Amino acid sequence: MKNLPQKVRSRKLSSRVDLTAMVSVSFLLIIFFMVVGELSKPKIMDLSLPYNDPKWDNVTHCGIGVDNRLITILLDGNNKVITYSGLLYYPIESPKKLNYGQNGIRKELEKKRKRILEYSASIGRYKNGPIVIIKPSKKSNFKNLIDILDEMAITRIDTYVIVPEFTPEETKLLALN
Secondary structure: OOOOOOOOOOOOOOOOOOOHHHHHHHHHHHHHHHHHHHHOOOOOOOOOOOOOOOOOOOOOOOOOOHHHOEEEEEEEOOOEEEEEEEEOOEEEEEEEEEOOOOOOHHHHHHHHHHHHHHHHHHOOOOOOOOEEEEEEOOOOOHHHHHHHHHHHHHOOOOEEEEOOOOOHHHHHHHHHO
């Protein structure tokens, strides 16, 4: 008898597929697209612009636009605080020397905030609150600046800025007080 060729049996391969790597990649892709989607959302910011009324020209509009909402706080040495409303050369209220604390600057800021919000509501701008400009002098200390920032949080004033430069008129005002 001849040797007949034997049947070659093929090896059966496992039918299980390991999807561990595929799951890891898919989770990484999901996380990536979630982060990209969150970062690509537009960020908005409130912008305070003057009240635009055609019957007022640029010269006579003092008291109508942003300048009616301005409160400037000058910080000087020896815990001295001077504040005024509006523009210094055309103030709504004359400059006042105040103390820190509940009966000083806080009471004044709350009074001015209430007046400005009432004014804004009267012209139909309900969200327009005060704009505070904080100007620390070189003589003021860091504690005074932190105290004023605390007062901004306590009196719920959202729009404020710290400006290190003084105008010549403000320098004279600090020297007089």
